Amino acid sequence: MLTVLESCRISPPPATVGNRILPITFFDNIFLLHFPINQLFFYEFPHSKPHFMQTIVPNLKHSLSITLQHFFPFTSNLIVFPTNHHSRKPEIRHVEGDSVQFTLAECDLDFKDLVGYHPRACDKFYQLVPPLGCAVKGSDFLAIPLFAVQVTIFENYGVSIGITNHHVLCDASTKCDFLKAWTSIARLGTDESLLANRSLPVFKRLVQYPESLDKMFLNQPGVDTLNFEYQPPQLVGPSFKVRATFILIKEKINMIKKWVTIELPALGYVSSFSIVCAYVWSCVAKSRVEIGKMNGQDELERFVCLANFRSRMDPPLPQTYFGNCVGPCVAITKSTLLAGDKGFLIAVESLGNAISKTVKNSDGVSKEAELWFEMLFGLPAKIPSKIGVAGTPKVKIYDVDFGWGKPTKYETVSIDCNGSISVNASRDSPEDIEIGLSLPAKQMDAFIDIFNNGLEKEFS
Incomplete structure (x- = not known):
């Protein structure tokens, strides 16, 4: 189904x-063992393969090279020291000549099916996102690639751009800045706008914190697997899961907000994000009951989302600070309560309190x-x-326009691996x-019914 047309390396312009070397902070160390982030952008492009190869591919390569000049960590490696885990911190290292793996392929899968919102087999998407590549052993270190790109042509229908990154490289805010720069240079042919707007990344490590935090997160469970035999995990099929996409429109979200404020008048934090996440969390719990997966066991469940801490640091960091600067908001409640009649209210209260506590805490990040x-x-x-969350509605993911218009569809493929959901501003309206x-097929069928019926009956 997939034919590789070209495999090459893209570097920043010479010299x-x-x-x-970019030191990494404890914010980055949190994600040392995190599964790589796989993202996929689909674009309508009803042209022939020769046209695409001659007019589009050279510009994609050139604009990526110029972008890497300004975002050099994307073309660097994560350096870890397996024999000195406790005494030598990992770092991001760029050596002149370092490059990013760039793969060009063509695919005969049904483009219209892939960009749909209905359940589709998860493993169809795996071949469309690139692996990070192999970790390479040095004298006393291991070099782990941080970024890779794959462009796939669906002749006369469309194109997909798949990107994979190690989470230690950056969070969603930094990656959005990178994509804005790449697409701007692709559209305009130059980095003059990027330079004029002073939107270049800030690499200085401005986060102030005690060294003990580095030691703590470098001792996280499983860190010993970062040995000389380590290789980055990859998406591997076949998968028993399917993926589907759901839209909650602004009017429906506002209606649910009003209902929540009546039912929970003392709840201090209610946002569109918390409403959506809580509703999905409760529907997932109910879908497990529907297929007999919960078996009446009263287990605890976690819901984890990330808050951007750039503006919450003391002093605040620039919004263009490069790397990770996010902290987890963790809500915990019982699975039987989530799956009950009051499951949504319990979820929204638990999640609202967790977010409020994290973003308003005045004791300091340490x-x-x-x-x-x-x-x-x-x-x-x-x-x-x-359940975790990938993405944020604050990042307008559908603004990733290389010059052919906004994406037809966006997918976070890596949610298949860790039980996360993706939450983003929609294509047609950012509000x-x-x-x-991503769920097992039988559970997805149950979730769809529960999700749709709840919107019709509870909040209409």
Whole structure:
């Protein structure tokens, strides 16, 4: 179904970066063992393969090279020191000549089916996103690739651009800045606008915190697997899951907000994001009951989302600060309560309180980080069920326009691997919210009925 047409490496222009090292902070160390992030943008492009190869591919390569000049960590490697885990911190290292894997392929899958909102087999998408590539052993270190690109042509129908990155590289805010730069250079043919707008990334490590936080997160469970035999995990089929996309429009979200404020007048935090996440969380719990997966067991469940801390640091960081600067908001409640008649209200209250506590805490990030460690790495053994969130409605993911118009469809393919959902601003209206979900086929059927029936009966 997929034929590789070209596999090459893209570097920044010669002598524009040189040898550089970017230290990483505890915000980055949180994600040392996180599964790579796989994102996929589909575009309508009803042209022939020769036309695409001659007119579009050269511009994509050139604009990527110029962008990497300004965002050099994307073409760098994560360097870890397996024999000195506790005494030598990992770092992002760029050596002159480093490059990004760029794959060009063609695919004969049904483009219209892939860009649909209905349930589709998850493993269809795996071949459309690139693996990070192999980790390479050095004298006393391991070099792990951080970024890769794949462009796939569906002749006379469309094109997809798949990107994969190690989460240590950056969070959604930084990646959005990178994509804005790449698409701007692709459209305009130059980086003059990027330079004029002073929107270049800030690489200086401005986060102030005690060294003990580095040691704590470098001792997270499983860190010993970062040895000389380590290789980045990959998406591998076949999969028993299907993925589907759901839209909650602004009017419906506002209607639910009003209903929540009546039912929970003391709840201090209610946002479109928390409403959407809570509703999906409760529907997932109910779908497990529907297919007999819960078996009446009263287990605890976690819901984890991330808050951008750039503006919450003391002093605040620039919005263009490069890397990870996000902290987890963790809500915990019982699965039987989530699946009950009041499941949505319990979810929205639990999640609202968790977000409010995280974003309003005035004790400083250092004290918060110790709690984050327990929530992320101490509780999993006690709380087996977890839902995470990939994406944020604050990032307009459908603005990723290389010059052929906005994407027809966006997918976060990596949610298949860790029980997450994707939550983004929708294509047609940034005030509507688009939810991506990956579930076993039978559970997805149950979820669809529960999701739609709840909107019709509870909030109409």
